[in-house]
Amino acid sequence: MTSYTTSSIQGYEKPKRLQRLFLELRRNPIVIAGLIVVLVWLIIALLAPYIAPFEPLKQDLLVRLQSPDSEHYFGTDELGRDIFSRVLYGSRITIPAAFMAIMTASLVGSSVGALAGYMGGIPDEILMRFTELFMAFPIIILAMAIAAALGPSVRNLVLTLVVVTWPNYARIMRGSVLEIKNREYVKAVRSIGAPHWYILLHTIIPNALAPIIVYMTLDIGIVIITFAGLSFLGLGPEPTSPEWGRMVSIGIDFFDQWWMWLFPGLAIASLVLALNFIGDGLRDIIDPHLR
Amino acid sequence: MAFQLYLLRRIMFTIPLLLGITVAAFFIANAIPADPINANLPQNALNNEEMVAAFRAKWGLDKPLHEQYVTYLGNLLQGDMGTSIKTRQPIAEDIRKFLPATIELAVTAILISVPLGIFLGAISAIWRNKIIDYVVRTFALVGVSFPVYLLALIALSLFHARWGLVAGPGRIDFAMEPPPDVTGFFTIDSILAGDWSTLRNVVSHMLLPSIVLASYPLGIIARVTRSSLLEVLAQDYMRTARAKGLPEFAVIFRHGLSNALIPVITIIGLSFGNLLAGSILIESIYAWPGLGRYAFRASTSQDFPAIMGVSLVIAFIYVGVNFLVDILYYFFDPRIRET
Numbered sequence: 001m002t003s004y005t006t007s008s009i010q011g012y013e014k015p016k017r018l019q020r021l022f023l024e025l026r027r028n029p030i031v032i033a034g035l036i037v038v039l040v041w042l043i044i045a046l047l048a049p050y051i052a053p054f055e056p057l058k059q060d061l062l063v064r065l066q067s068p069d070s071e072h073y074f075g076t077d078e079l080g081r082d083i084f085s086r087v088l089y090g091s092r093i094t095i096p097a098a099f100m101a102i103m104t105a106s107l108v109g110s111s112v113g114a115l116a117g118y119m120g121g122i123p124d125e126i127l128m129r130f131t132e133l134f135m136a137f138p139i140i141i142l143a144m145a146i147a148a149a150l151g152p153s154v155r156n157l158v159l160t161l162v163v164v165t166w167p168n169y170a171r172i173m174r175g176s177v178l179e180i181k182n183r184e185y186v187k188a189v190r191s192i193g194a195p196h197w198y199i200l201l202h203t204i205i206p207n208a209l210a211p212i213i214v215y216m217t218l219d220i221g222i223v224i225i226t227f228a229g230l231s232f233l234g235l236g237p238e239p240t241s242p243e244w245g246r247m248v249s250i251g252i253d254f255f256d257q258w259w260m261w262l263f264p265g266l267a268i269a270s271l272v273l274a275l276n277f278i279g280d281g282l283r284d285i286i287d288p289h290l291r
Numbered sequence: 292m293a294f295q296l297y298l299l300r301r302i303m304f305t306i307p308l309l310l311g312i313t314v315a316a317f318f319i320a321n322a323i324p325a326d327p328i329n330a331n332l333p334q335n336a337l338n339n340e341e342m343v344a345a346f347r348a349k350w351g352l353d354k355p356l357h358e359q360y361v362t363y364l365g366n367l368l369q370g371d372m373g374t375s376i377k378t379r380q381p382i383a384e385d386i387r388k389f390l391p392a393t394i395e396l397a398v399t400a401i402l403i404s405v406p407l408g409i410f411l412g413a414i415s416a417i418w419r420n421k422i423i424d425y426v427v428r429t430f431a432l433v434g435v436s437f438p439v440y441l442l443a444l445i446a447l448s449l450f451h452a453r454w455g456l457v458a459g460p461g462r463i464d465f466a467m468e469p470p471p472d473v474t475g476f477f478t479i480d481s482i483l484a485g486d487w488s489t490l491r492n493v494v495s496h497m498l499l500p501s502i503v504l505a506s507y508p509l510g511i512i513a514r515v516t517r518s519s520l521l522e523v524l525a526q527d528y529m530r531t532a533r534a535k536g537l538p539e540f541a542v543i544f545r546h547g548l549s550n551a552l553i554p555v556i557t558i559i560g561l562s563f564g565n566l567l568a569g570s571i572l573i574e575s576i577y578a579w580p581g582l583g584r585y586a587f588r589a590s591t592s593q594d595f596p597a598i599m600g601v602s603l604v605i606a607f608i609y610v611g612v613n614f615l616v617d618i619l620y621y622f623f624d625p626r627i628r629e630t
Contacts, residue, residue, distance in 0.1 A: 140568040
């Protein structure tokens with residue numbers, strides 16, 4: 001089988017770049033703080049059944065609407081369910097949903113963007129007009145319409161998030177591919193007779209991934225906020241579900257029982273804030289002209 | 292480029308976009324739901340064959356999809372967006388009734404967030420990596436990371452319920468008469484009527500929701516101003532300006548900030564969409580009788596035609612605001628005039 005190894009041609013510098021990235025990250029306390037918080041949430045999501053003191057769905061009307069104490073750390077809700085346990089379990093809905101949405105959206109978006117950028121011409125035109133259309137809507141408004149049309153469920157919410165977020169990835173990837181496809185090293189690979197798919201997959205895309213990854217870290221916060229927002233609007237999982245946005249929205253009717261809305265709300269905020277810390281730090285490192 | 296030509300170009304660009312939005316909305320409304328009749332009619336009407344037939348005829352549902360779109364567009368141009376399942380009113384009429392309260396809130400939030408955001412972003416860039424920079428950046432990150440409804444609830448419980456500093460939910464106290472309706476904006480109407488005690492009450496009611504709504508654009512604007520100004524400050528012409536012996540104040544404001552504002556203007560237009568979306572999430576909390584509360588109720592009660600109506604109107608406003616922003620560009624960015 002013919003091999004089109006590129007490393008000798010382009011002076012592949014990826015490992016060194018990664019090493020520098022880790023060095024920079026270590027020097028950035030805010031990024032470290034963000035990483036720790038995210039890690040804690042991941043552990044909570046994995047181990048929720050073992051750490052949660054109560055069943056998240058178990059009702060106990062005798063202890064309804066109790067303020068936080070040593071037994072119910074975050075108090076109880078209108079049906080006597082333990083809010084601390086529900087908040088812990090909530091991470092098992094939000095984190096996988098956001099992860100699924102962002103992975104699918106970036107995969108779909110980058111594939112389409114890479115194809116459009118590489119092919120150019122009419123396919124490129126059609127695609128870019130199409131993505132502009134998606135961007136004409138404020139993201140949560142478009143998401144609200146689609147989620148309402150699909151019907152409320154977590155699966156449909158993930159689908160909705162993919163539909164509203166993929167165009168950004170398409171645009172970013174297209175831009176990178178346009179920039180890279182005429183570089184010397186791509187011409188070199190082409191000149192030794194590599195087929196298009198090989199050039200795209202092995203030469204162009206690996207070199208166009210960095211901006212996509214940075215954007216993903218910045219975007220995942222928006223995805224989580226949007227997910228919780230749609231769920232807050234009643235377009236997500238059923239009302240009994242321990243989903244954070246939904247819990248806040250039910251808590252509005254119990255405004256004086258502040259623990260009902262504050263803790264699930266802070267759960268969203270802590271996760272998104274931590275992710276934004278990481279995304280910001282990463283962008284500062286990779287985008288050197290801002291330093 | 293002459294202004295007329297530029298304006299014409301922007302209009303030519305905007306019209307297909309507006310049409311595209313109606314196509315998208317039509318597609319979402321008709322192609323995604325398994326059964327548009329089920330999605331658009333209340334339960335009791337579904338059993339009534341006459342009403343189902345009337346609905347079918349009005350939207351041309353038995354015709355092919357492209358003809359359905361033409362019918363849809365025709366109805367839309369006549370201001371007909373269908374009937375809300377929940378309020379049983381024509382959606383266009385509902386929206387007209389609720390829109391002024393939301394616009395008033397959104398405009399106030401923009402008036403708060405733009406000057407403050409630019410100011411904070413600028414001082415953060417000037418004193419880069421000093422304490423003030425870290426404080427501003429942390430606040431900006433909190434502004435974009437906290438769900439707006441959480442901020443709304445925290446602000447309401449502290450500043451109204453606990454400390455009683457401002458009025459609570461609603462646009463005006465129950466005991467008070469709203470000002471005579473001229474513009475639909477309570478602040479302007481009470482000024483027009485020369486009624487200062489009403490104005491004070493109205494402002495007190497508006498303080499919390501508009502500040503909370505401003506938090507997200509404030510964070511975004513501060514961040515963009517900071518990075519844009521940092522980029523400008525590193526340019527050669529800044530060194531030239533300093534070398535000329537200009538005072539530092541003039542260097543930063545005249546040569547720095549005025550050049551750094553172009554990306555900020557873009558972001559202001561884009562944040563307006565966020566504001567309208569944010570109003571959907573917080574108006575219910577503040578019992579604010581606007582489009583956001585209407586959309587929230589529509590959404591929680593699965594009132595599909597109303598959701599589509601609100602989405603369409605917000606997308607249109609969004610495009611309109613960004614059209615205005617493009618026009619502003621012409622005056623802020625001399626490069627456009629010269630090409």
